[in-house]
């Protein structure tokens with residue numbers, strides 16, 4: 015398959031190890047990955063903060079960039095983030111319609127119909143749960159709110175993790191509880207956000223895992239920041255990073271992406 | 276300035292704008308894919324077992340009897356209270372109370388009602404019921420002469436409710452459709468004795484309504 | 495306006511925060527505007543978070559009710575079909591509201607009831623006070639009702655010399671402590687048993703002096719305290735959970751029997767009801783009487799549900815008044831995106847699952863409607879600028895449990911957009927900074943080439959990182975680093991890596 019990668023703005027700028035891992039993983043599975051360079055952001059931050067007018071150019075750029083998937087130039091778009099996939103699927107059309115851009119809203123719907131969060135792409139579209147990964151570590155999984163409730167990915171990420179050789183998956187208490195990130199919520203309601211984070215960090219530490227994984231670096235940035243502040247030693251890693259790890263090219267917990275230069 | 280009624284109705288019409296449909300049209304098709312019938316017929320053994328289980332779960336005391344044994348059961352339950360007085364709605368079958376000894380029986384009806392204070396001085400009440408819902412452990416009274424005024428089944432501290440097995444349906448919709456024949460009757464739906472969860476969301480049985488609920492399930 | 499009675503405002507138009515409230519029992523006092531009181535949400539939340547006792551009480555209570563709800567909902571094989579029906583019935587009600595209200599009025603009147611219409615809180619309070627005065631009653635018994643909380647009826651009656659006695663256990667606790675409710679269903683959820691015992695001992699004259707904090711004993715003390723009032727009250731006031739348009743039937747769903755007492759024993763009954771609480775037909779109750787109890791108390795059915803239609807000669811109140819209340823509801827209705835907030839059946843499931851509510855409690859919302867539903871309903875009812883639409887992470891737990899499928903997260907986003915519009919003309923510096931930041935981000939994120947440059951900017955922060963993390967940033971970054979580290983930005987962005995890789999090929 016030819017798969018277009020929507021890297022997400024936050025991973026592109028801050029956590030490139032996740033989209034890199036997606037590339038490694040999909041190429042290993044025999045697929046071609048393209049990265050349309052015109053992409054920037056899906057518009058979620060603007061929409062969720064209420065800046066709908068400011069979201070319009072951002073959303074338009076995303077839709078235009080990925081429009082070729084609707085014409086069959088690529089087979090699918092993959093997004094290593096539950097919340098960005100959710101925004102693409104449930105918000106972009108609304109933003110464009112409100113701005114009176116009805117034909118672009120239709121394109122947005124067509125693009126979103128072929129846009130998948132990573133675990134959806136792997137399990138539903140590519141039909142694999144065992145991706146041939148090797149990761150001999152104790153891992154716990156946090157189902158991020160949007161992948162869980164907006165997308166309904168269910169246990170797909172856990173099925174992928176259970177198929178990883180050497181990986182010990184430890185159950186997380188109150189897994190479905192929000193970590194308190196909520197985008198700008200973490201700034202506008204910093205105290206409440208921190209209280210939620212404390213509880214999540216305690217639950218993660220309680221698992222005894224070395225690695226906390228999730229399908230979204232925005233939540234991982236939040237929980238990871240708390241894990242680091244608490245001196246817990248638990249490392250945040252994106253699901254893609256674990257799935258990219260093999261015996262031949264192992265990824266170690268805590269490794270940054272400083273492979274190039 | 277217009278009156279409140281006119282103004283509120285006009286505010287609503289303005290708020291709805293052009294989306295106000297013509298009167299009498301159902302604007303939205305309501306999907307009713309939910310169960311409107313149980314898996315079992317009213318009075319079936321499975322339905323009765325379910326009712327008993329659900330009533331007991333909420334601390335009602337259930338007694339399964341034949342019609343012939345009902346008077347003896349009622350006498351025993353009232354002696355257990357112990358009740359020196361009992362009130363019954365005027366339409367209750369006289370035979371039910373045939374086995375009582377040393378209990379003052381008061382009768383109440385819409386035409387000759389007892390006062391709240393009088394009811395407060397009576398130890399127990401015996402009524403019939405209109406329908407019972409097994410899945411939720413609910414008994415419905417609809418104010419007919421054998422079920423009495425609402426106050427009667429409320430003020431005395433012990434309520435003995437007599438339910439015939441053929442009155443027990445499995446689901447809520449089955450009961451509602453039965454009651455729909457006379458929606459104007461005052462109804463009381465009772466699911467166990469009164470209770471509160473207001474303190475730390477811990478359920479405590481017995482507050483203002485009858486603290487003891489006996490259900491006599493008569494076959 | 496909206497300041498505490500007799501207390502100066504600390505912020506523009508708002509009263510002191512809950513922790514600074516009067517009353518030895520920690521009650522927050524009765525605000526002048528029940529839809530807008532206390533400190534701003536972030537401030538009030540901060541104070542609430544510092545209260546360890548409150549957090550324990552809330553944590554225990556919400557986790558108890560969450561698991562009860564999940565258990566009894568899991569028992570119902572057609573739960574989703576019931577939600578679909580409930581949602582569609584409410585959509586239909588809103589679309590046909592004028593017609594259905596007129597039908598309700600006709601049917602209630604035909605059965606001997608009197609229907610009143612009230613545009614706002616003041617008008618509703620005047621109507622109720624007028625009826626009570628006419629009955630020459632100086633005390634009325636009340637069933638828990640959100641509508642009467644919303645209009646501040648008790649305070650309005652007090653000004654007329656009429657004492658309104660709350661008879662629901664939790665409402666009684668709140669009233670005795672000079673407090674405000676903090677939950678729709680369990681208004682005293684912020685109190686634990688020991689606090690409740692102390693409130694009873696101090697404020698309930700006939701409380702047994704050796705009262706313990708065993709819930710059963712506390713409930714019995716309330717029973718004894720209220721018994722005489724029920725038996726002698728001339729007038730009762732209630733709300734309504736449902737009103738059936740085509741039969742004129744009203745329904746009150748309750749647990750303790752205080753509702754039955756109020757709805758049955760007094761000669762006169764006054765019911766105050768929001769105009770949105772309708773269902774078209776009696777049969778529609780088969781949907782809502784399944785959805786409501788399981789969603790609210792986590793019971794298969796609540797102990798008591800009373801249904802009455804006008805006046806039944808010889809049974810129950812012989813005089814019945816129904817007050818239909820607007821008080822901002824038509825404003826909510828006018829907003830197509832937010833309209834479905836009026837579908838709410840006040841089950842409070844969304845509060846119990848909300849991670850924000852669970853930690854800060856109800857008072858932080860500064861409204862009788864707290865939690866997720868309060869965050870969308872309160873600002874729509876008042877039409878004022880509000881920080882409540884931001885009091886959510888948009889985690890979606892509320893939408894998942896709502897028995898009438900109100901998409902609360904989407905409405906929150908809509909309301910945030912409205913806040914942004916309202917802030918457009920605001921002189922507030924924070925509003926202007928946010929706007930400027932969002933505009934700049936919009937410019938940078940609407941084009942791949944521009945984003946390529948913007949994405950490299952965080953790299954500068956590597957200068958202050960130690961061991962891969964940044965522990966301290968200046969404001970506003972300090973809002974983040976106060977409680978969490980920021981991971982060190984990479985040397986190279988993903989797209990720069992990709993471009994390099996392409997070049998190498």
Ligand code: SF4
Nearest residue numbers: 838839841842844896
């Ligand atoms: S919004 Fe939904 S979940 Fe929340 S109280 Fe209303 S009906 Fe219940």
